[in-house]
Amino acid sequence: MSAxxxxxxxxxxxxxxxxxxxxxxxxxxxxxxxxxxxFWGAGLAFVAAVVVAAIVTPLTAPKRDEELRGLVYGMGGxxxxxxxxxxxxxxxxxxxxLGLIAVALAALFYIPVF
Numbered sequence: 001m002s003a004x005x006x007x008x009x010x011x012x013x014x015x016x017x018x019x020x021x022x023x024x025x026x027x028x029x030x031x032x033x034x035x036x037x038x039f040w041g042a043g044l045a046f047v048a049a050v051v052v053a054a055i056v057t058p059l060t061a062p063k064r065d066e067e068l069r070g071l072v073y074g075m076g077g078x079x080x081x082x083x084x085x086x087x088x089x090x091x092x093x094x095x096x097x098l099g100l101i102a103v104a105l106a107a108l109f110y111i112p113v114f
Contacts, residue, residue, distance in 0.1 A: 005056035013049035017041040 001009070023029040024037045031037040091097070 001053050002057050002060040002062070004060045005053045008056050009049040009053040012052050013045040016048040017045035020044060 020029065020041045021037065024031055029037075031040065
């Protein structure tokens with residue numbers, strides 16, 4: 001996503017959510033509760049942000065490779081030996097292990113406790 005797409009996505013998503021809230025408070029749109037309006041507002045704001053980002057990003061120029069070199073690993077020019085995090089091969093920093101722990105904790109917290 002380009003910076004311009006990020007700005008317009010955030011702005012228009014916020015405006016969509018605010019508009020729905022004002023329509024609800026004005027009695028134009030009816031919801032069963034404030035919570036229901038909040039859920040719909042968040043969902044519509046998300047959809048608006050994604051649509052705006054998908055439209056604006058291809059219309060804006062991407063960053064040049066020189067601007068990205070050293071910022072992302074895929075562009076090259078990054079010294080992995082000198083990188084503190086990449087050089088640390090401790091077992092507890094394994095992405096696979098951390099991912100498995102995160103999934104196990106999510107499953108554990110999902111189980112209802114009686």
